[in-house]
Amino acid sequence: MDYFNVAILGCGTVGSGVAKILIDMPEELAVRAGKKIQLVKIVDLYPKKAAANYQIPMQLFCGGGKDLLRDEATRCIDEIIADPNIHLVVETIGGTSDYLYGIMHRILSAGKHLVTANKAMLAEKGGELFRLARQKNVLLGYEASVCGAIPIIKTIRESFTGDKILEISGILNGTSNYILSKMQHEGLDFPTALKNAQEAGYAEADPTLDINGGDAAHKLTILIRLAFGANIDYFSLYKEGIDQISREDIDFANEMDCSIKLICYARQMDGKIFAAVKPMMVKNDNFLSKVNGATNCVEVKNLYSGKHYFVGKGAGSLETASSVVSDIVFAAKYQGMAISMPDLKDFELVEAGSIVLPYNITFTTEDRPGITGLVTTAIGAQNINIDTVSHNRHNKDKAYFSVVTMPCTLNQVKQAIDQIKQKAPGLLLEEPKIIPILY
Amino acid sequence: MDYFNVAILGCGTVGSGVAKILIDMPEELAVRAGKKIQLVKIVDLYPKKAAANYQIPMQLFCGGGKDLLRDEATRCIDEIIADPNIHLVVETIGGTSDYLYGIMHRILSAGKHLVTANKAMLAEKGGELFRLARQKNVLLGYEASVCGAIPIIKTIRESFTGDKILEISGILNGTSNYILSKMQHEGLDFPTALKNAQEAGYAEADPTLDINGGDAAHKLTILIRLAFGANIDYFSLYKEGIDQISREDIDFANEMDCSIKLICYARQMDGKIFAAVKPMMVKNDNFLSKVNGATNCVEVKNLYSGKHYFVGKGAGSLETASSVVSDIVFAAKYQGMAISMPDLKDFELVEAGSIVLPYNITFTTEDRPGITGLVTTAIGAQNINIDTVSHNRHNKDKAYFSVVTMPCTLNQVKQAIDQIKQKAPGLLLEEPKIIPILY
Structure with missing residues (x-):
């Protein structure tokens, strides 16, 4: 049986998990891959720390286990790239x-398979890397980059x-999702729920990309390219995070039998892509509303086979590592035959403001008669049909109420709000919250 | 680009769907497979009927579109098997x-790939067919045989x-699941819900295999072989259907915040397989309780990546056909490299009575004092810990009550019931219902 030799660059949360799985189940992997998969080298600046969790043997580390300076690590990486074995x-x-982009580029240029969990790199600068992988006829594996353990990449590529x-x-x-679940089910406000997520190890010390929708948009960009063969630009994708979601929004949603979720959404139609990352009010009889905590769920709607849901762990050391290892097995087994990403075509990315959805608009106004009429008239004037006006609350001198529209565009909603501001300056005490509804 | 030629035997619900997809999207399939996939021949006894739904061209049918006698169809099949193209x-x-087994055997013997949705054949007599496929280095594809559209076979084989x-x-x-959902959510009794399912096209005129757990057991047998590499016998697998589930059982379950579902279950441990098909009371915060109607859900628990759920359409013409076509693409793309089923090893199939689960036991007894003590004493005497005794109802002279046990074996429960019958003959007015609980 042939050998298939693997090196790991960066032995942190995911990398160390990959090392553990490769060391733990060599016989099973050999049967599945038809080759003996061997972990031959690891590069990490701090091997002792990297090896601690899973007792990874020190001799696998470049430098034999001593801490490396950046230059030394770079030399180790160069040796790996130059090593034909x-x-x-x-x-x-x-x-x-x-620096990292250069390394990835050189790995592929050397005709080696590359497996990564790096969604940011692939979404922001992946195009050339995928072209290079195809040209060199090697696998650029990225199962682990989208939703950790959920095997959505190979499902789209090999099953759909x-x-x-x-x-x-x-x-x-x-x-x-963990933060929103905590807010919904335990009544926490956003800052407390965020702190809670950080203490539980779900949020980074700098949680910006999780909170502002950037991380979800990275994953959505990769899925759009793979599923639709559409060449879209990550930076042009509309993204909005959960940092503006308040306890009141959660309560309003609850009263409407909805849960607020950060939803990624992409649809292809007539050569156009409609896509956004946005908090939405999900009806509680929609499956997505049942996905709580740090769990991820991907919903795929197919022409022939209808709706599919894939639910699983979106992160975690061994969870994500298992996806990396599945890409290693795939590369070893189908060497030279695997296609990482289809040829991409240019699609028009529809401006988020013109995507048609039903919206919930929550107004905070002065509490006096005539306001409902004024607001609903302005909405009707934009050709928006109103579904319900409801959930009035009165709190001191303020009135809170929400209008649910029939499907319309965000631009229409925004024009209606502008008109209200013009007609009755000072009436809106806060900027209205505009949240789409997912039935 | 090479051609990859396909013939379809049997152009009914699924076969005609396969023909439609192959005819509808040749360009996409060619890109994915790296070969031009061509539908070249269809064999069906009644071509006009078979072609009607999707306007399949008559000239594709063996015999040019006229009805065939069985002998003529057999000759057509022989020609296909003999055709090197x-x-x-x-x-x-x-x-x-x-007859059909012989055809499948000859297809594989001729070195052709074989794709089937025939779960019954694979579960009951598949062993030799898989051995033959491996020997001939061809794909025996069966994605469509387990849960229609859900891509669970390739997920296990290529992603996990x-x-x-x-x-x-x-x-x-x-x-x-459709019948149980109707009973739970619309208050129907079993015969009415079954009739409803037949009218909606979900149940066959002879629904035996759906109702008695046989169909589910076919699928579970295939999954056990693939996932655990375990050579188990379909006929030895414990199976119990939903035909004994009454409105009262559903109501009891409801009171306990559970839904009754027909659950397939298999676990490997220490070279043994614990497996059964059985109605269970699923706690309503378990994801499986949310799967309603004709939808299927497969739950996989992995060592490293934890729990996964796959939800989708379990049947339907185009739904199931899309899975067949995905196997055709796989065979065309990875010709000679695909492994249909791992080498199977003998595992001990643990007798269902010794599988440890928590049970709900519902008793129907005379309505007089002292019965709770007598029943719970008998249960305790079998070393079963009791979780709750509850849900008493009184109806004329009868008392209904249920005992929820801590995890124990079905054999223990049955011994306890035998003891009650011995100690107080005539006390149990009906055979107690024993339903495991899934938390």
Whole structure:
């Protein structure tokens, strides 16, 4: 049986998990891959720390286990890239630096398979890397980059090949889902729930990308390219995070039998892509409303086979590592045959303001007669049909009420609000909250 | 680009769907497979009827479109098997006849790929067919045989390759789930719900295999072989259907915040397989309780990546056909490399009576004092810890009550019931209902 030799760059949360699985189950992997998969080298600046969790043998580390300076690590990486006996490199360093981009580029240029969990790099600068992988006929594996353990990449690539994907949506960021679940089910406010997520290890010390929708948008960008073969730009994708969601929004949603979720959404139609990352009010009889905590869920709607849901762990050391290892097995087994990403075509990315959805608009106004009429007249003047006006609350001198529209565009909603502001300056005490509804 | 030629045997619900998809999207399939997939021949006794739904061209049918006698159809099949230009045969005839087994055997013997939705044949007599496929280095594709559209077979085979599967469970029969959902949510009794399912096209005129757990057990047998590499005998698998579930059982379950579902369950431990098909009371905060109607759900618990849920359509013409086509693409793309089923090892199939689970036991007794003491004493005497005794109802002279046990074996429960019958003959007015609980 042939050998298939693997090196790991960056032995942190995910990289160390990959090392553990490769060391723990060599016989099973050999049967599945038809080759003996061997972990031959690990590069990490701090081997002792990296090896601690899973007792990874020190001799696997470049430098024999001593801490490395950056230059020394770079030399180790260069040796790996130059080594004809290393067939695949796992990149679990992370980040989008030019330094790392250069390394990934050189790995592929050397004709080696590359497996990565680096969604940011692939979403922001992936195009050239995928082109290079195809040109060199090697696998650029990224199962672990979208929703950790959920095998959505290979499912789209290898299983949904007898169908056409029409829509992809889902809950792709576990941290924000954890925070929203805590707010909904334990009555916490946003800052407390965020702190809670950080203490539980779900949110980073700098949680910006989780909170502002950036991480979810990275994943959605990758899914759009794979599922629709659509060449879209990550930076043009509309993204809005959960940092503006308040206890009141959660309560309003609850009264409407909805749960607020950070929803990723993409649909292809007539050569156009409609896509956004946005908090939405999900009706409680929709499956997505049942996905709580740090769990992820991907919903795929196909032309022939209808709706599918994939639910699983979106993060975690061994969870994500198991996806990396599945890509290693795939590369070893189907060497030279695997296609990482289809040829991408240019699609028009529809401006988020013109996507048609039903909206819930929550107004905070002065508490006096005539306001409902004024607000609903302005909405009707924009050709928006109103579904319900409800959930009035009065609190001191303020009135809170929400208007649920029939499907319309965000631009229409915004124009209606502008008109209200013009007609009755000072009436709106806060900027209205505009949240789409997912039935 | 090479051609990859396909013939379809049996152009009914699934077969005609396969023909439609192959005819509808040749360009997409060619890109995905790297070969031009061509439908070159269809064999069906009644072409006009078979072609009607999707306007399949008559000239594709053996005999040019006229009805065939069985002997004529057999000759057509023989010609297909002998034709070196046909690379793959789709078997969508169905059934477990020796005649069909012979055809499948000859297709594989001729070195052709074989794709089938025939769960009964694979579960009952599949062993030799899989051995033959491996020997001939061809794909025996069966994605469509387990849960229609849900891509669980390729997920286990190609995606869960960096992990170990510990448990598989789920709702694998859409018809019984449809009936149970109707009983739970619309208050129907079993015969009415069954009739309803037949009218809606979910249940066959002879619904035996759906109702008695046989169909679910076919699927579970295939999953156990694939996931655990365990050579188990379909006929030895414990199966119990939903035909004994009454309105009262559903109501009891409801009071305990549970839904009754027909659950397939398999776990591997220490070289043993614990497996059964059985109605269970599923706690309403368990994801499986949210799967309603004809939808299927497969739950996989992995060593490293934890729990996964796969939800989708378990049946339907185009739904199931899309899975068949995905196997055709796989065979065309990875010709000669695909492994249909791992080498199977003998595992001990643990007798269902010794599987440890918490049980709900519902008693119907005379309505007089002292019965609770007598019943719970008998249960305690079998070393079963009791969780709760509750839900008493009194109806004329009868008392209904249920005992929830801590995890124990079905054998223990049955011994306790035997003891009650011995100690107080005539006390139990009906045979107690014993239903496991899934938390």
